[in-house]
Every structure is written in C-alpha cells, then in structure tokens.
Amino acid sequence: MSVIATVDLSCWQQGGRMAEQVAADVDAGLQRAGFILVKGHGVDPALARGVRAAAREFFAQSDDVKAGYSVPVGGHGWIGPGAEANAYAEGTETPPDLKESFSLGAETATGNPDVDRVWFAPNVWPGEVPSLERLVTEYTAQMRRVADDLLALFAHALGLSANPFAAMASTPTWTMNINHYPPVSVVGEPEPGQFRIGPHTDFGTVTILDREPGAGGLQVYSDEAGWQDAPYDPDALTVNIGDLLEYWSGRRWPSGRHRVLPPQPHAPEEDLVSLIYFYEANHDAVVTPLDPPIGKVSGLAPVTTSEFIKERLDAITVG
Structure with a gap:
C-alpha cells in the first residue's frame, strides 16, 4: 500500500460532508509523507501533452542552439546537464543530476531592480519552438489556479478559520521547470550515487507535478515505508x-522528500519529460509558523520567503 493518499479537488469545491472528508484525508496524507495525488483538478490533459511535445522539440535542438x-540555477532559460546536484541541499555530495531543464517564472516585477533580477x-x-510560450503561459495559469485552490484546502485542513495564504501569495514567486531525463545513450552510464534528481525536498509552499511513468522515475520517502515508487494515475497531478x-505548519507536515532514479539497466533508453510547477509566496512575505496544537x-x-528559498537554491548549485 502506498503512503500517498489520493484526493479529489472537485469534492472539496462542492463543500459539505465530502469536503470535510477531503480535508481530513489531506491532513493525514501530508503528515505521512508530504505528498498526495490530486484528481478533479480541472486541467485539460491535452494542455500538458502540448507543453511536453513542444519541450521535446526544444530539447532536441543542438547543444549550440540551447547554449544560447x-x-x-534559478535563472529563466536552459539549465544544462551538470548544473545541479539536488542532494547537496541535504548535505549529501553526489555527482551532478542526470537532467537538463527549461526554466521560467513569475514576471510580476516590483520595480526594485535587485529584487526583480532574482525573483521576477x-x-x-526559444525562437526555434514558437508554440512553447503560448502553451506554457496557458499551462502556468492553470497551475496557479490549482495551487491557490490547494492552499485554500490546506488552510482548512489545518483547522484555520481563514486562509492566510491568499494574502501572502497575492503576487507570489513561482518557477516552472520542464525537466528532461535523457537515456543512457545520451548521458552515459550513471556514476555510483548518481540520480536523475538526487534525494531532496522542494523549497516553497506547494509543488505540482505532471509526470510520465518510468522505470527511472519518481520515488518518495516516508518514515513508515522508506523509499517507495510514487503511485501513478494518468488523471491525477x-x-x-x-x-x-x-x-509554516509548525512542522506538522513534512516537506515531501523524493528523488528520481537514474536510467535503469532494464530500460536504459527510457526518455522522460516532467512538468514541475513550484509555488511559493510573495517574495517579502513574513511567514510565522503555527504553534501547537496545530503545529x-x-x-x-x-522567516522571510525570499531569504528562506534563496539559501536553499544556492545550496544545490554545482560550483
């Protein structure tokens, strides 16, 4: 049995007894592993397929084109192989992660050049793939909607009388990474201790992942079960x-620890693309953790959001 609960966001939105059950399931699931599967999110699966296809067009370009x-790490554009080692955030030295990424983020500039240079x-x-901008812009708008819905649900699951996330994520920082995990014929045989993404936790409030299942895929850690393959449902995020x-939760909910396995011996030519939306809060939001009995x-x-997250971003940058 997986430690990861599956919840239906549409049931939460309907209110009533079913919504209360969803909130209870969320609280229990997040306490176990910091992960849930979310159905009823209202995102057209064709949109994710379109983004993934356009991204593959970009990743198929020559290294010279992509280098342009x-x-x-933390910038908006192509983050090439060898740039990140996510396990460093845990203090574990590993070889660089076996991936490349196309990264983008919020553009709600503040007018302060020092802030905007880092966060906005x-x-x-890429001019070589003109459809990518339109598709990703539509996709990230949908992800922002889902993230806000989830934070409202999470506030209720914590038993809060009001949703503090609404005001503190009015002009949030967010990042979307399109991660490409190439086959062994491209990246070579993995070194000892090398992953597509090393063991780590994410840095913000909520991460929403649309992924492809694979042998070298996502694993989730919990104290109850150790490392487990993450369950996959094509209808769920x-x-x-x-x-x-x-x-913020007073450590009631553990940040979801996870990793992406390297290409496996029985599937060396597996080639995967994941769409990851990292949501945070306003860059200058002051987050006051919840005390017991909630926390x-x-x-x-x-803590201030931007300082909290920047410290973690710096930790995973190779070199």
Whole structure:
C-alpha cells in the first residue's frame, strides 16, 4: 500500500460532508509523507501533452542552439546537464543530476531592480519552438489556479478559520521547470550515487507535478515505508509540499522528500519529460509558523520567503 493518499479537488469545491472528508484525508496524507495525488483538478490533459511535445522539440535542438538560452540555477532559460546536484541541499555530495531543464517564472516585477533580477526576471522563449510560450503561459495559469485552490484546502485542513495564504501569495514567486531525463545513450552510464534528481525536498509552499511513468522515475520517502515508487494515475497531478509550508505548519507536515532514479539497466533508453510547477509566496512575505496544537513545534522564528528559498537554491548549485 502506498503512503500517498489520493484526493479529489472537485469534492472539496462542492463543500459539505465530502469536503470535510477531503480535508481530513489531506491532513493525514501530508503528515505521512508530504505528498498526495490530486484528481478533479480541472486541467485539460491535452494542455500538458502540448507543453511536453513542444519541450521535446526544444530539447532536441543542438547543444549550440540551447547554449544560447543558457542560465545558471534559478535563472529563466536552459539549465544544462551538470548544473545541479539536488542532494547537496541535504548535505549529501553526489555527482551532478542526470537532467537538463527549461526554466521560467513569475514576471510580476516590483520595480526594485535587485529584487526583480532574482525573483521576477523576464522569461526567455526559444525562437526555434514558437508554440512553447503560448502553451506554457496557458499551462502556468492553470497551475496557479490549482495551487491557490490547494492552499485554500490546506488552510482548512489545518483547522484555520481563514486562509492566510491568499494574502501572502497575492503576487507570489513561482518557477516552472520542464525537466528532461535523457537515456543512457545520451548521458552515459550513471556514476555510483548518481540520480536523475538526487534525494531532496522542494523549497516553497506547494509543488505540482505532471509526470510520465518510468522505470527511472519518481520515488518518495516516508518514515513508515522508506523509499517507495510514487503511485501513478494518468488523471491525477502529483502534489508535494515544500520546506516553506513545512515550516509554516509548525512542522506538522513534512516537506515531501523524493528523488528520481537514474536510467535503469532494464530500460536504459527510457526518455522522460516532467512538468514541475513550484509555488511559493510573495517574495517579502513574513511567514510565522503555527504553534501547537496545530503545529508540532513551538517557538519557531518568523522567516522571510525570499531569504528562506534563496539559501536553499544556492545550496544545490554545482560550483
């Protein structure tokens, strides 16, 4: 049995007794592993297929073409192989992750150049794949809607009388990574301890993942079951909470620890693309953790969103 619960967002939106059951299932599921599967989200699956197809067109370009869009970790553009080692965020030194990414984010500039350069830099769109901008813009709008719906549900699951996330995520920072996990014929045989993405937790409030199932796919960690293959449902989005929401909840809900396995010996030519939407909060939001009895830890100091997340981004950057 998987430790990851499946919930239906449409049942929550209908209200009444079913909504209360959804909230209870969310609380129990997030306490176990920081992960849930979410059905009834209202996102057209054809949209994700379109984004994935356009992304594959970009990743199929030559390295010289992609290098023209190259950015460091945290930037908006192409993040090439060897740039990240996510396990470093846990203090574990590993070889670089076996992936490449196309990354973009919020563009709601504040007018402060120091803030905007880090958190609201303009997105860069490859001219070689003109459909990518339109598709991703529509997709991220849908992800923002789902993220806000989830945070409203989470506030209710925590027993809060009002939703604090609404005001604190009015102009949030967010990032979308389109991750490409190439086959062994492209990346070579994995080194010892090397993953497509090393063991880590995400940094923000909620992460929404549309993924392809695979042998070298997503695994989730829980104290109850250790590492398990994440269940896959083609009608569901995979959702996990990040470090900021763990902290905000007074550590009631653990940030979902996960990894993506390297290409497996029985499927060396597997080639996967994942769509990952990382949601956060306003860059200057001051997050005050919930004390017991809602939270599990008392006396946690308030933190500012941008400082909290930037520290973690710096930790995973190779070099």
